Amino acid sequence: MAKVLLLSAAPNVRVADPTYNSPLKRLQACVPRDRFGVHGVVDDPLAADVILFVEYRPAGRYLHDVRSHRYVLRHREKCFTFCSEDAPIPFLPGVYPSIEARWHDPRRTASGHYLRRLGVDPVPFDPLAEEARPYLFSFVGRLATAPVRGRLRALDGPASPILATDAEEAAVEAGTLPRGPYWERFADVVRRSAFVLCPRGYGPGSMRLFEAMAMGRAPVILSDAWVAPEGPEWERFALRVPERRAADLPAILAAASPHAVEMGRLARAAWEAWFSPEVSFHRLVEACLALRSRRVLPERLARLPAALQVLRPTHTWPYLREVLIRHGVSDLLHRRP
Template sequence: MKIFLTSASSDKVYQHERLRELWMLSSQKHSLCQQAEEADLVLLSDISGPNWFEDLRKNENIIDPSKCFVVADGDIPMPLLHGIYTSNNKRLKFQSRFRTGAYNLFPKEVHNPFVAQCTGKSYSSPKFFFYSFVGQDSSPLRLQLFQRKSSRNDVLVANSTSYFNAHSRKEDHLPQQQKYCEIMTASKFALCPKGTSGASIRLFEVMKMGVAPVIISDDWILPRGPKWDEFAVIVKEKDLDQLDEILEQREKDYVDMGKKAHEAYQTFFADEVYFDYVIDQILDIQQHQKIPERLFWSLRNMIVRYWMQQRQWRFFKKKFYDSQSASILY
């Protein structure tokens, strides 16, 4: 298929360039073209920042919405156009328009550089922790996790809010990032509770490392492809108090689960296969979408107004919009 890659941002093109890198690493069974008109599929990335609603809604490359798809990893997806949303969740209506992706478009500076050194080896490493979690208190669920007391003495749960933020990219974070990987490597299970969004980059990190993940995120929709029940433990948020008992039932399987987690990562989410994975998911959307995308695209201004009025967007509006930029919606 012929693919046209473009940015939906007027001032940011990192993810657009990253998609091109992923294509170069791929099988290249799909080719890239220079014009949207000649493409079978148009992929729009860089869906973030204060003006992305306007930039996307007025993007000149969206001539035929049925072949135009967003690839986005933002915490709160805005469903203006069908596509691959890392934070895809059950609250989004018309789910046939969406598929869930991973964090391969994240800036390299945000990724933990030590994860690659542990790739595929962690399931066979000596284990000192039954399970572990080191992360920020970015959701009520995580606060509950930090306050919870385990009956076991081989559990590590630590709040890193006061000393670590991956997005700040400080050089002194390197020792902390290395320590994080050492803890994950020494754990039979790695907790992946929802944070700002239902998705969590640590899920893909621990899969890459070969550690059995524990997914605690009721609303998040798992990416298609992997046989999640073979290597991941999915815990309902309401069952957090029974976490120890739930994981003890799978404790004897942690080595096999870690190995299968790594295999699933290599099959579906490794950089070398991710571009083809995205295209496969997009083709699946085209095959199963029930309502023509042209209808949703014609209602894009109404969709923006509706979502901006919802409670989950109040913080977003306050952070990114002043009265002048918000006026473009009306």
């Protein structure tokens, strides 16, 4: 049994989007529902075996507040993070649902699922209902966040709806559009689909994958850099299609359609076993313990190669921007190289 301290280093930011600062709350809500009952929570960092920082946007993309936290400075070897930022730099060991494959080190990083909407979806999904599935496949989401998403627009048709929601999702997050109708439309389209497309966005991970699994629909993963979380037998219920073959999806999925219902059933079973509220706390703690068991170097040394990613062009300016904001040097933010 591991004693776990759950916390966030992020400020308690109040914003219109209720998912903005919610992963810690979602995971805390999973603790009393934990079906395993192996691990427990504590409030004392000295008594904790694992100190798990559960973070999303308010902590910053580069986890400055976590890295400078007194618990990390004093107890670095037992500190881990859950961070669902897109394409993150793993400054701490932990679970990163959108870690890029080329930067994934199984001694320090694990892939995983998203917590932001876990167990709080406003539309009750019934994965066992046997509705008619007139759509071979569908996608509801933003199309501007990755090239592969933009290419899906050409596949839109009566049996394959591709619904762009870029403006709608932005309005929902800003609080100017009710969340309920958006989710009702999303759930209705997914229920009527044999397959649900799960393309990468800004990062290689996608919440659509886990939403499709929760609804008992076969997911189609279009993300070359995605790292599959350990545990589920993904090949039994999910199709992984290279991004360059997005145009071939109608033929690929038509050939697989006789197996879609069974794949959806297996997808729901895998979600219940690995990603549901009843198992999330246990699975995340086990992932941290597995990373600790694989540790070869002390974390104070093992973290250094990951930190060098700051020098990558995609990270250098965003990283400096966060540093400037933290130090109140806002007048330089408009001067981009």
